[in-house]
Amino acid sequence: MPRALAIPDQTRFLPAMISxxxxxxxxxxxxxxxxxxxxxxxxARPLLGVLLPLILxxxxxxxxxxxxxxxxxxxxxxxxxxxxVDLARSGELVRHIAATLWRVGLGFAFGVVAGTxxxxxxGYWLLARRLLDPTVQALRAIPSLAxxxxxxxxxxxxxxSKIALIAVGVFFPVYLGVMGAILIVDRKxxxxxxxxxxxxxxxxxxxxxxxxxxxxxxxLRVGLGLGWMFVVAAELIGASEGLGYLLLDGQxxxxxAQILAAIVIFAILGKLTDWLIEIxxxxxxxxQDAFGRATGA
Amino acid sequence: xxxxDRVSKTYPNGVQALARFSAEIRQGEIVAIIGGSGCGKSTxxxxxxxxxxxxxxxxxxDNEAIAAPHAKIGIxxxxxxxxxxxxxxxxxxxxxxxGPATERREKVARALERVGLAEKAQAWPRELSGGQAQRVxxxxxxxxxxxxxxxxEPFSALDAFTRRDLQDHLLDxxxxxxxxxxxxxxxxDEAVVLxxxxxxxxxxxxxxxxxxxxxxxxxxxxxxxxxENFKRSVLTSLDRSLDRSxxxxxxxxxxxxxxxx
Numbered sequence: 001m002p003r004a005l006a007i008p009d010q011t012r013f014l015p016a017m018i019s020x021x022x023x024x025x026x027x028x029x030x031x032x033x034x035x036x037x038x039x040x041x042x043x044a045r046p047l048l049g050v051l052l053p054l055i056l057x058x059x060x061x062x063x064x065x066x067x068x069x070x071x072x073x074x075x076x077x078x079x080x081x082x083x084x085v086d087l088a089r090s091g092e093l094v095r096h097i098a099a100t101l102w103r104v105g106l107g108f109a110f111g112v113v114a115g116t117x118x119x120x121x122x123g124y125w126l127l128a129r130r131l132l133d134p135t136v137q138a139l140r141a142i143p144s145l146a147x148x149x150x151x152x153x154x155x156x157x158x159x160x161s162k163i164a165l166i167a168v169g170v171f172f173p174v175y176l177g178v179m180g181a182i183l184i185v186d187r188k189x190x191x192x193x194x195x196x197x198x199x200x201x202x203x204x205x206x207x208x209x210x211x212x213x214x215x216x217x218x219x220l221r222v223g224l225g226l227g228w229m230f231v232v233a234a235e236l237i238g239a240s241e242g243l244g245y246l247l248l249d250g251q252x253x254x255x256x257a258q259i260l261a262a263i264v265i266f267a268i269l270g271k272l273t274d275w276l277i278e279i280x281x282x283x284x285x286x287x288q289d290a291f292g293r294a295t296g297a
Numbered sequence: 298x299x300x301x302d303r304v305s306k307t308y309p310n311g312v313q314a315l316a317r318f319s320a321e322i323r324q325g326e327i328v329a330i331i332g333g334s335g336c337g338k339s340t341x342x343x344x345x346x347x348x349x350x351x352x353x354x355x356x357x358x359d360n361e362a363i364a365a366p367h368a369k370i371g372i373x374x375x376x377x378x379x380x381x382x383x384x385x386x387x388x389x390x391x392x393x394x395x396g397p398a399t400e401r402r403e404k405v406a407r408a409l410e411r412v413g414l415a416e417k418a419q420a421w422p423r424e425l426s427g428g429q430a431q432r433v434x435x436x437x438x439x440x441x442x443x444x445x446x447x448x449x450e451p452f453s454a455l456d457a458f459t460r461r462d463l464q465d466h467l468l469d470x471x472x473x474x475x476x477x478x479x480x481x482x483x484x485x486d487e488a489v490v491l492x493x494x495x496x497x498x499x500x501x502x503x504x505x506x507x508x509x510x511x512x513x514x515x516x517x518x519x520x521x522x523x524x525e526n527f528k529r530s531v532l533t534s535l536d537r538s539l540d541r542s543x544x545x546x547x548x549x550x551x552x553x554x555x556x557x558x
Contacts, residue, residue, distance in 0.1 A: 191348060192378050195366045196392045196441075206391075210382040287382045289423035 075257040080264060083257040087246075097265065099242040100231055103159065104273075107166025108227045112220065115171045119178025120204055133179070140172045145233055152237075162234035169230035170223040177219020181212035214288060217281040221274055228270045243269075298323055299345070299445055299477060304354035306340050313502035314340040317354065320496060320505065324444065325475040329482055329492035331531065333539050337503020338481040342447050345479065346372045358445060371443035371476075375450045377430035379422040385409070385433055386418040392441040408436040411470065428459035432466070439470060445477040452487065461519075464490055468515065485535065489527045490517055497531070499538040499545070506538040506545065 057077040064071035071079065087093035118136070122129040147168060148161075155161040185208055193207040209216075235244020243262045250258035299322040306315040315337040322328050330338050343349040345356050347366040356363040358370065371392075379388045390405040409415045412432040422430060431451060438446060448467075452460040464487060471478060482488050488495045492511055499506035511527050518524060537543045 188374070188376065188378050189380065191374075192380065192391075194348060195346060195372050196394075197366050197368065202394070207380070210380070213382070284382075287421045287423070289381060289421075 073256055075260060079257045080260045083255075083261040084264070087258075087261065093265075096241055096243050096246055096262075097269070099239075100235065100244065101269070103162050103166060103234065103242065104224075104227050104231045107163045107230070108170050108224055110163065110167035111170025111223060111227065112174050114167070115174025115219075115223065116178055116216075119175040120182065120209070122175075123179040123182030124200065124204055124208065129179070136172075136175060140176070144169050144172075144230065148233070148237060157238050162231070162239070165234045166227050166230045169226040173222040173226060174219050177215055177222070178212060181215035181219075182208050185211045213281075214285055214290070217277065217285070220277055220281075224273055224277060225270070228266065228273075232266070298359065299479075300355075300357045301341075301345070302355045302357070304341065304344055304351045304356060306337070306344060306349070307352045315344070315351070316502035316504045318498075318503070318505055319354075320508075322477055322479065324477055327471070327478040327480070327491055327493045329480045329488035329495045330498060331482055331485065331488050331495055331535060332498030332503070332506070333500050333535070334483070335503070336498040336500035336538075338498055339449055340503060341498075342372070342449050342479065342481050345445070346370060346447050348372075368441070369444040370447065371438035371441065371445070372447040372449065373431075373434050373438045373451045375453055377422070377427075377434040379425075379430055379433055379437075381422050384419050384421065385414060385425070388422065388433055389436045389440055391437055404440055408440045411473075412436045412466070427455055428463060431455065431463060435463075435467065435470065439474075439476075442474055443476055445479065446471075448478065448480040448482075450481055450483065453482070453484065460484075460487070465516075467491070485528055485531050486519070489513075489524060489531060490519060495531050497534045497538050504545070507534045509534060 060071075060074070061076045061078060063069055064076040075083075084093065087096075118132065122132045122136075144165065147165060151161040151164050155164055189211060190203070190207060193203050198206060231242070232244045232247065235242040236248055239245045239248075243265055246262040247259055250256065250262065301318055301320045301322075303317040303319050304315060305313070305317055307313045314335075318337070318341060320328075330341065332338055340349070344351045345363065347356075347363050347370065350364055358367065361367075363370065379385075380391065383391065386405050386409060389408050390401050393401045393404060406415070406418075409418050412435060414429060414432060414436075417425065417429065422433070425433065435451075451467075452463050455463065467478075468491065478491070480488070480491060489511055495509045495511060496505060497507040497509065498504065509527070509531055513523060513527065
C-alpha cells in the first residue's frame with residue numbers, strides 16, 4: 001500500500017518482527033485441523049457418546065446371562081430388542097410411532113407458531129408486553145397437566161385435546177425464549193437498524209430475529225423436549241394407539257420389556273428430532289463467533 | 298446546510314449534557330468536534346443523527362427539522378457494529394433496501410472495491426480485523442450516499458498505523474461525493490488532519506467554547522510546521538476549555554477569534 005510510505009522508517013521492520021514470532025505457528029495449527037478433520041474427530045467423537053449406554057446395556061445383559069438376576073422386572077437388552085422386533089413385524093410399531101409422531105409434530109407446530117408470534121410481539125412492543133406478559137406468565141405458572149380435564153371437556157377425548165396439550169407445553173418455552181432473547185439484543189445493533197429507518201416489522205425481521213436465532217434454536221429444542229413429555233401424558237390419559245399407549249398397556253399386562261421398548265423408542269425419536277432441529281439450524285448459525293463453535297460442541 | 302440552533306439536552310436524571318449549542322455547517326464541510334470527556338460531543342452527534350431528541354433547540358438540514366433518523370444523514374460509530382449474521386457484502390448493502398437487486402449488487406461491489414475489501418465480500422464479520430471491520434462500516438454508511446456523515450470517534454479503537462491509514466482513506470472516499478462530515482474525536486492530530494474547522498467544546502454542561510479554522514490544503518503533511526502550529530492552537534484551546542478560570546467566550550463571533558497567534 002503506497003500510503004505506508006508516509007509512515008516513519010522503523011515501521012517497515014514491523015512485519016519482519018511479527019513473522020519471526022512463534023505466534024504464527026500457533027495460529028496456523030488450529031486452522032489446519034479445522035480444514036481437514038482427522039480420523040479421530042470424524043468417527044471417534046460421535047462414538048464417544050454411545051460408549052456409556054453401550055457399556056451399561058452390555059453389563060446388564062452379562063449379569064442376566066450369568067444368572068445373577070432373572071431380569072424379569074428389568075429385562076436385558078436382548079429381550080427388549082426382541083420385543084421391538086416382534087412389534088415391528090406385526091406392524092404395530094409403525095402404527096404407534098406414527099400416531100405419536102403425528103401428535104408431537106402437530107402440537108409442536110402450533111406451539112412454535114403461537115410462541116414465536118406472541119414472543120416477538122411482546123418482546124418488541126413495550127405496551128404489548130405490559131398487556132400480555134403478566135397473563136402469559138400467570139398461565140405458565142399453572143402446571144400444564146392441570147389443563148387436561150378441561151381440554152377433555154372442551155375438545156373431547158380424541159386427537160384435538162392431546163394436540164392442544166402438547167401445543168401448550170411447547171408454547172411457553174418458545175414464547176419465553178423469543179421474548180427474553182429480544183429483550184437482551186444489543187442496543188448498539190438495534191441502533192444500526194434505527195439509523196437505516198427500519199419499520200417495526202422490518203426491525204423484527206432484519207435485526208431482532210436473526211440476532212435471537214441462536215437463543216431461538218435453544219428454545220425450540222426445549223419446546224420439543226416438552227412436547228415429547230406431554231405426548232406421553234396425553235397418551236397415558238386415554239389413547240388406543242401411540243407409544244404412550246404401549247407404556248400403559250405394558251404396565252397393565254405386566255410386560256416390562258414392552259415398557260422398556262417404548263422408552264427406548266422415545267429416547268431414539270427424541271434424540272433424532274432434536275438432532276434434526278440442530279442440523280436444520282446449523283446453516284443459519286455459521287456466522288456465530290462463539291465458544292461452542294471453536295470447541296466443536 | 299446543517300444548522301444547529303441552541304441545541305440542549307438534559308437527561309432524565311437531571312444531568313445537563315448539552316447547553317445551547319449553535320453552529321452552522323456548510324454542505325461538504327468537514328468539521329471536527331473535540332473536547333474533554335463528558336463535554337456532550339456524543340450527545341450532540343446523536344441529536345444530529347436523530348437517535349436522541351434534543352430537550353430544546355433544533356437541528357435542521359436544508360430547512361428540514363431532524364427529529365428522527367433521516368435518509369440524508371448517515372452515522373459511523375466507534376465500534377463497527379456490523380451485523381454478525383450477514384456477510385461483508387450484505388452488511389454494506391444493508392441500507393439499500395429499496396431499488397432493484399442488480400443495482401444494489403453493483404453499488405455494493407463498487408463500495409467493496411473502493412474500500413479495498415473486494416476479496417472479503419463473502420466473509421463473515423468475525424473474520425475481519427478491526428480496521429477492516431471499520432472500513433466495512435464506512436462503506437455501509439456511504440453506500441446510500443448521505444449528504445451528512447456523522448462519525449463518533451470512529452478510529453479510536455484502532456492502532457496508530459491503521460488509524461492513519463483509515464483517516465487518509467476516509468478523505469479519499471469523502472472526495473467522491475463530498476458529503477458533510479461531522480467527526481467527534483478526542484484526538485487532536487485526527488481533528489487537524491481531517492477537518493476544515495475544529496469546534497472545541499467545554500464540559501459540564503457541554504457547550505461550544507471555541508472554533509478554529511484549519512486553513513491547510515490537502516493532502517496535509519502531518520510533519521509540516523504549519524500542521525504543528527494548528528495542532529498547538531487546538532491543544533491550547535482545549536487546555537483553556539478545561540480551565541475553569543477561563544470564562545466562556547462568545548464562540549459565535551467567528552473563526553478569526555482563534556487565530557490570536
